[in-house]
Amino acid sequence: MKKTLGALFLALCLFLFVNANLTVPVLMYHHVGAVSDRSSTNVSVETFERQMEYLKVHRMRVMSLEDFLGHIRLGQGLSWNTVVITFDDGNLDNLTNALPILKRMGFPATIFMITGNIGKDGWLSAEDLRVLDASGIAIGSHTANHVFLPKLKKAEAVLELRQSRNVLEKILGHPVFLFSYPAGGVTEALEALVAREGYHGAVTTNYGCSRNDLYALRRLKITERDGNLFSFFAKVSGLYSLGRRTVDIA
Numbered sequence: 001m002k003k004t005l006g007a008l009f010l011a012l013c014l015f016l017f018v019n020a021n022l023t024v025p026v027l028m029y030h031h032v033g034a035v036s037d038r039s040s041t042n043v044s045v046e047t048f049e050r051q052m053e054y055l056k057v058h059r060m061r062v063m064s065l066e067d068f069l070g071h072i073r074l075g076q077g078l079s080w081n082t083v084v085i086t087f088d089d090g091n092l093d094n095l096t097n098a099l100p101i102l103k104r105m106g107f108p109a110t111i112f113m114i115t116g117n118i119g120k121d122g123w124l125s126a127e128d129l130r131v132l133d134a135s136g137i138a139i140g141s142h143t144a145n146h147v148f149l150p151k152l153k154k155a156e157a158v159l160e161l162r163q164s165r166n167v168l169e170k171i172l173g174h175p176v177f178l179f180s181y182p183a184g185g186v187t188e189a190l191e192a193l194v195a196r197e198g199y200h201g202a203v204t205t206n207y208g209c210s211r212n213d214l215y216a217l218r219r220l221k222i223t224e225r226d227g228n229l230f231s232f233f234a235k236v237s238g239l240y241s242l243g244r245r246t247v248d249i250a
């Protein structure tokens, strides 16, 4: 009897621990295309497709970042199988390689554009951004010049936040509410600044998942190494982040 009670107590503790620590994974991609270096931030088209199929087959609930932020703001719980997809920088292959797969799966995603690169060789153009926007892909700001914000003076940081947003809003013809800190460069003062500038939320490149911090949401970097579906499963299931509290700036 004592043993059974002990085992039940242990099981309850384990359940409570896992339940308290399983949070919604926000996936961070960069390039979807040729992979020259396995440690780089690229994933091949084949790997990306396999990962998206994994989400589809396992009935993961792929939610837009804006909806996810809305749930956090309202304090609403989310099902364990929720996942959010994001891309940083605004590489052209996000349109040519990732969009057709996302469309086929019916998955929303967010692309954070470095606005100073719009229209340059290998980067998304203004027209590309409009096409993505019309296809259900949200466009957010990743600053104008991909600068490490904590190194800037406040006025310079404000300029990066405003200019990039103004450029995107002019191109898209509607407000832009999402922001991504280049190289995960975030401080409490910057979080407050991003909020004051009218953004609804912001993501970092710090590893892990976070429930509440609207202006410093952690993400999980997905690379070609996650072509191994077990590694991908560990990340999208939230298991990978269990007990991880360290900050790891990519």
Ligand SMILES: [Zn+2]
Pocket: 088, 089, 142, 146, 182, 183
């Ligand atoms: Zn970046």
